[in-house]
Amino acid sequence: MDDFLAARSQMALSLGFHIIYSCIGMVMPFFMAVAHFRWLTTRDETYRNITKTWSKGVAIFFVTGAVSGTMLSFELGLLWPGFMEHAGPIFGMPFSLEGTAFFIEAIALGFFLYGWDRFHPWFHWFTGVVVGISGLVSGILVVAANAWMNSPAGFDFVNGQYLNVDPIKAMFNEAWFSQALHMSIAAFVATGFAVAGIHALMLLKGRNVGFHRRAFHIAAVFGTVAALVQPLSGDFSAKDVARRQPAKLAAMEALFHTEKPASLVLGGIPDEKTQRVNYAIKIPGMLSFLAHGNFTQEVQGLDRVPVADRPPVLIPHLAFQLMVGLGTLMMGIGVLYLLARWRKKAWLQSRWLLQLFVVATPAGFLAVEAGWTVTEVGRQPWIINGVMRTADAVTPMPGIAYSFYIFSAVYVSLSFMVVFLLSRQIRMVPELYDVEAPTSAHA
Template identity: 35%
Template sequence: MDTVMMARSLFGSSMAFHIIFATLGVGIPLLIVLAELLFQFSKDPDFAIMAKRWTRGFAILLGVAIPSGTIVGVMLALLWPGFMEYVGQVIALPFQVEIWAFFLEALFMSIYVYAADRLHPWMRIVSVIFVAIGASASAVLITNVHAWMNTPRGFNLVNGQITDVDPWAAVMNPSFFITSLHVLSSAYMTGAFAVASVGAFKLLSKRKSDQERSYHGKSLFLSLLVGGIMSLITAIGGHETAQMLHHHQPEKLAAAEGLFETRTYAPLAIGGNVDEETQSVRGGIEIPWALSFLATNHFDGVVRGLNEFPRDEWPPLYIHTLFNAMVGIGSLLIVLSFGPLAYRLLLKRKYPRWLLWVLVTSGPLSMIGIETGWIFSCTGRQPWTIYHVQRTAEAATKAEGLGMLFVLFLSIYAMLLVITSVVMWVYFKRHPVVPELLREGA
């Protein structure tokens, strides 16, 4: 494996690990805010207990998200020195402001955890709202750099030299707002489905008391409602993202759909594999005219094919599979949220066991959707680190010996995943919800 591919593998595995905790770190605070608001308005102590217990889980996850995020930052400097030259001169602003966003989150997290019981109820809500704002702002600011890599603005390149730098033009690049919306809504969706998985799993036990089943039922209902709304917003954001790709990264959209020839009434290919030799999607199902409508809002819209671009600028064709996985999981999650909600509200019945088992899978499915989405977005930009400005080979380090680091960090990440899972399980096993329910009830 050459140095560039090793650098991509090492950085990609680090991002794949960090994104688990970063996504939950953005999604769970929104649920905590909603639980606090529901408690203040309904005075139902179950929602206060939810907020406290979700905060404890969030604190454990944050303990891993912070160091893993630090590792990613260090790897940016060590593995991609060519890219960091552009960052330092053009798009450093979001990184600098992100420090303040994290400070805001950490400060109010401390206030909420250690002083919430001594604060006025509305101050509790204000504290946790600022935690959520800080977490979301961090995600948006880091996403801003990713969006700039896809649609770079705010500078000119003259004879290899960066000139006429405009930091605000770089920040307000064309894909910033739609990319940020898509990232935030998918993070809120994933946090909600992670909680839904736990609630559904708890309801599967036949030894729960009515009080405990009521608590987990409320948790499941709230998380499914948030997950359903956010999955719809994510789908709408995905549609807008497709139109952004049509205008700014047409070869990425063409590779995602296995479209080789420019055409009107372009079909949307679902499933199958892209065959470069026959320039077709083998085994896929085509929906006539759908890609043209997705990209242009018109069935007869012109969608550019891969053959319009030099072969060495094509993204890897396997991103078609990543794109299908991302869209398929997102569509399934919409059904997995609104279907059970309709069943509960219209039929007034308890969830059947088979449905609870299906809902247990919603959290892992949403995380797989997040991972495939990020891999699609970054891999689909290849062979560019900064789109049509800097190739990945130009950005990567020339240092050798990255293989040992790759194995070492993979081992560390695997160990941390196991340790985090064990810590979460042991903590909540030793601190079950029943005593808190009895204490609040009394």
């Protein structure tokens, strides 16, 4: 493995692990706050137990997210010094503010974990809400930094020099809102379905039914609502990408040739040598509509992009198809769940509905990983879109492959530790709160 590929692989590995930890760390506090609110208003001890159990999970992911995020910070400087030399002063503000949000989150989490029976109940609940809000803000700020790489702003690039730096304009670049919105909703979808799936599995096994039934419904509502809203965000993001990064859109859709109107490609395997998409289903005019809001407008293909500036096609296209397919699956399950709560109460007692959630447990995080693959691979060969190439930013130091192997071992070990700690927490749910019959659908 050459050093350039090793550096890219290490960043991909680090981001791939960190995004899971950070999504759960951003979203779980809101689940926790809802359970806590239910306990304060109903005095049902099961909700108190759910809150305490989830708070331990939040603490686990807060720690692992902090560790993986710190490693990423070092990697940016060690692996991509050319990038940080020029980009650091421009887009450093969101990272600085993210550090502030992180410290607020840490303080609030400490208050919440150790504030039971020490603070006023509603102030204690409020500290849990602060954990969620600060975590969400932290994630949005990091996404704003990534959005700057896709839509660089806040400086003038003259003769290889970065002049007239405006950190505020850089942070609030044209891409930050669409990316932050799409990522935040995706975090709720992924975490909601993952948590609901775990509790659905426990219900199928008949364990601690009262506890897991209530926990399942809280997570399922969050995941379902987010999954139904996400297509609106996706449509907004698609139109934004079509305007700012037409080469990325062309790679996502495997659009080798400019079309007017442009067909939407479903599935298929792109062949970059022949510039064809094999085994695909095409919907005439639909890509024009998704990109520009009408069925007749032209959509730029890769034939209008210089060969040296074209992104890979196979990986972004397959990742995009995977993301959309999994999102559609979760939408369908979400519709069935809402219908069950609204009109078909008997479905809430059925095993098949729980089994659907179990099957969908990893779907949200697979979709998140696929979405980030589209974002990063679709921007290539640029690390700063249209300004700096990825190959020009990598460190000249040799031996990066060894660093990649070491970091891979660290992340795999960290993941095993997380799985062990979480499984132990699930097994420790006390039988004392198993107050309902296994077939109950009570939320």
